[in-house]
Amino acid sequence: MEQDEKRITDLINKLMESDNLEKAPEGFTHSVMTEVEKFSKSPSIAYKPLIPKYVWWLIILFFLGSITYFNLNRSNTNNDSQFFVLPEFSFRLFDTSILDFSAGLMYAMVFLVIMICVQVPLVKQYYDKRLAV
Amino acid sequence: MTTNEHQLIESIKNGETKAFSILVDRYKDLVYTLSLRMLKNKEEAEEVAQDTFIKVYKSLDKFKGDSKLSTWIYRVAYNACLDTIKRNKKRINDVAIDEISFNKLDYIDNALENLIKQERSQLIKECIDKLPEDSSALLTLFYFEEFSLEEISKIVNIETNTVKVKLFRARKKLAIILESYLQPQNRLTYGTG
Numbered sequence: 001m002e003q004d005e006k007r008i009t010d011l012i013n014k015l016m017e018s019d020n021l022e023k024a025p026e027g028f029t030h031s032v033m034t035e036v037e038k039f040s041k042s043p044s045i046a047y048k049p050l051i052p053k054y055v056w057w058l059i060i061l062f063f064l065g066s067i068t069y070f071n072l073n074r075s076n077t078n079n080d081s082q083f084f085v086l087p088e089f090s091f092r093l094f095d096t097s098i099l100d101f102s103a104g105l106m107y108a109m110v111f112l113v114i115m116i117c118v119q120v121p122l123v124k125q126y127y128d129k130r131l132a133v
Numbered sequence: 134m135t136t137n138e139h140q141l142i143e144s145i146k147n148g149e150t151k152a153f154s155i156l157v158d159r160y161k162d163l164v165y166t167l168s169l170r171m172l173k174n175k176e177e178a179e180e181v182a183q184d185t186f187i188k189v190y191k192s193l194d195k196f197k198g199d200s201k202l203s204t205w206i207y208r209v210a211y212n213a214c215l216d217t218i219k220r221n222k223k224r225i226n227d228v229a230i231d232e233i234s235f236n237k238l239d240y241i242d243n244a245l246e247n248l249i250k251q252e253r254s255q256l257i258k259e260c261i262d263k264l265p266e267d268s269s270a271l272l273t274l275f276y277f278e279e280f281s282l283e284e285i286s287k288i289v290n291i292e293t294n295t296v297k298v299k300l301f302r303a304r305k306k307l308a309i310i311l312e313s314y315l316q317p318q319n320r321l322t323y324g325t326g
Contacts, residue, residue: 005301008301008304008305008308009301009304011241011242011308012272012304012307012308014242014245015245015253015257015307015311016257016272016276018250018253018254018257019254019257019258019261019276019277020254021162021163021166021277022162022165022166022169023162023165024161024162024164024165024179024182025165025175025179028157028161028165028179028182028183029154029157029158029161031183032154032157032161032183032186032187033150033153033154033157035183035187036150036153036186036187036190037150039191128195130212131188131192131195131209
């Protein structure tokens with residue numbers, strides 16, 4: 001069995017010596033460079049996030065602070081049923097019609113936002129993993 | 134990663150796009166060969182090879198330099214080919230691995246001796262073209278770039294031992310296809326799926 005394997009390996013090794021690389025088509029580098037030039041970035045327009053990191057930290061702190069504050073208030077008032085009720089929104093358009101958001105719609109929107117927040121890091125992680133070695 | 138490659142990457146990151154053309158020239162033939170042998174179509178292979186270099190350019194910041202630059206580029210190319218195959222739902226039928234006797238191997242060996250180099254080269258190309266995409270990719274990476282099994286495992290994202298087994302199977306499949314080519318009366322047809 002091992003002899004068979006060695007024989008096949010030797011035969012293919014010998015055979016592959018005659019094989020050669022395919023040549024990339026004429027003008028291949030030029031085509032790639034034309035595409036690359038389109039979105040090449042010079043240091044002067046290097047990527048800079050719109051919202052700096054420290055602002056994100058402030059937002060996170062504010063968010064955590066709010067949760068803590070509401071939690072403390074909740075334990076003080078001891079009113080569990082009220083805590084999970086989302087505030088009701090209503091917009092007055094041109095003083096003639098009132099646009100009310102139902103509780104169902106509000107919950108759906110909140111869950112949609114949570115879902116997007118979870119999916120974005122997952123998708124990013126997936127592509128990072130594919131490109132990283 | 135060599136110092137030369139490191140300098141090249143730094144130049145590209147600093148906005149010198151011309152430096153990127155050096156990188157393209159260095160790796161374009163193998164990226165194109167890998168794409169062609171996996172996709173079995175010249176137009177598709179050219180498109181995927183170009184996309185590979187564009188992806189490489191866009192994601193150069195993500196390359197940490199832990200592995201060889203070539204390993205990373207071929208991984209991007211390999212994944213791009215797999216995506217194209219998946220999108221087009223075009224797969225080559227696998228080759229049944231039958232037992233291949235010593236007599237048959239002797240016959241193949243003798244028949245190859247009688248072919249001139251050019252004929253042999255053409256024959257290999259035709260036979261590799263009949264292999265499934267993963268087998269042709271492994272043979273291309275192993276024989277052309279002389280990558281170690283560990284490096285190939287990083288490119289195709291499978292365990293080193295599995296690469297070793299798959300590489301042997303690829304050799305065996307190639308021998309079986311080769312035999313059918315050298316014995317026209319027994320010629321098998323391996324159509325596209």
